[in-house]
Amino acid sequence: MSIDVKFFASLREHVGTDSVTIDAGRVRTIHDCWQLATQSADLPDNTLCAINMQYAKLDAAVEDGAEVAFFPPVTGG
Amino acid sequence: MPATIVTHSFVPWQALEQHQTTLPTGSFGACANFVGSMRDFNAGDEVSEMTLEHYPAMTQHYLDELCGTTIAQWQLVDALIMHRVGIIRPGEAIVLTAAWAAHREAAFAACRHLMEELKSQAPFWKKELTPTGERWVHNAPSEK
Numbered sequence: 001m002s003i004d005v006k007f008f009a010s011l012r013e014h015v016g017t018d019s020v021t022i023d024a025g026r027v028r029t030i031h032d033c034w035q036l037a038t039q040s041a042d043l044p045d046n047t048l049c050a051i052n053m054q055y056a057k058l059d060a061a062v063e064d065g066a067e068v069a070f071f072p073p074v075t076g077g
Numbered sequence: 078m079p080a081t082i083v084t085h086s087f088v089p090w091q092a093l094e095q096h097q098t099t100l101p102t103g104s105f106g107a108c109a110n111f112v113g114s115m116r117d118f119n120a121g122d123e124v125s126e127m128t129l130e131h132y133p134a135m136t137q138h139y140l141d142e143l144c145g146t147t148i149a150q151w152q153l154v155d156a157l158i159m160h161r162v163g164i165i166r167p168g169e170a171i172v173l174t175a176a177w178a179a180h181r182e183a184a185f186a187a188c189r190h191l192m193e194e195l196k197s198q199a200p201f202w203k204k205e206l207t208p209t210g211e212r213w214v215h216n217a218p219s220e221k
Contacts, residue, residue: 008132009202010213053135069132075214076201077113077172077192
């Protein structure tokens with residue numbers, strides 16, 4: 001009953017870690033994951049999120065065993 | 078339809094030629110390609126080095142899917158994406174996109190689509206080193 005939460009780029013520096021495992025029973029949405037994994041740190045306005053490698057919105061539901069990621073706007077290419 | 082994340086310096090023209098030799102002879106009449114390389118300046122500052130970070134599993138998944146949907150949309154013979162990660166220096170290639178099609182219209186449109194989608198969706202992030210230190214890059218919509 002756990003969810004892996006990952007942080008990338010400036011978001012990793014913002015929260016001070018690259019990943020946290022949280023109790024799936026204590027969260028319902030991606031936003032809940034942020035709150036629990038970061039101990040309610042400020043969430044930057046332009047933050048992007050993904051569930052299992054697919055873009056998702058903050059209010060998207062999260063299942064047990066999911067991988068949730070938070071990151072800033074992308075700058076590849 | 079390979080999408081490859083590259084951890085070392087690569088020569089895009091060699092990669093392009095190498096991949097084209099794997100395609101059936103005579104199956105395409107057009108190949109359009111785009112190569113993006115690192116500048117030694119950005120936003121008015123010198124840039125001596127850049128680190129490209131990514132979200133490995135999502136990046137590969139996204140680029141594979143992008144190749145597949147682009148091939149289907151423009152009925153391409155094939156498509157290719159190569160993208161660097163890690164430490165990059167000025168002059169080195171960052172990205173290569175290519176599209177092989179029967180005719181140029183599809184090849185040009187598909188190649189552009191690959192690049193624009195990658196720029197706006199693929200989870201890569203650039204951090205550049207300037208004389209005053211490191212900073213994360215923010216894309217300016219006007220710089221295309």
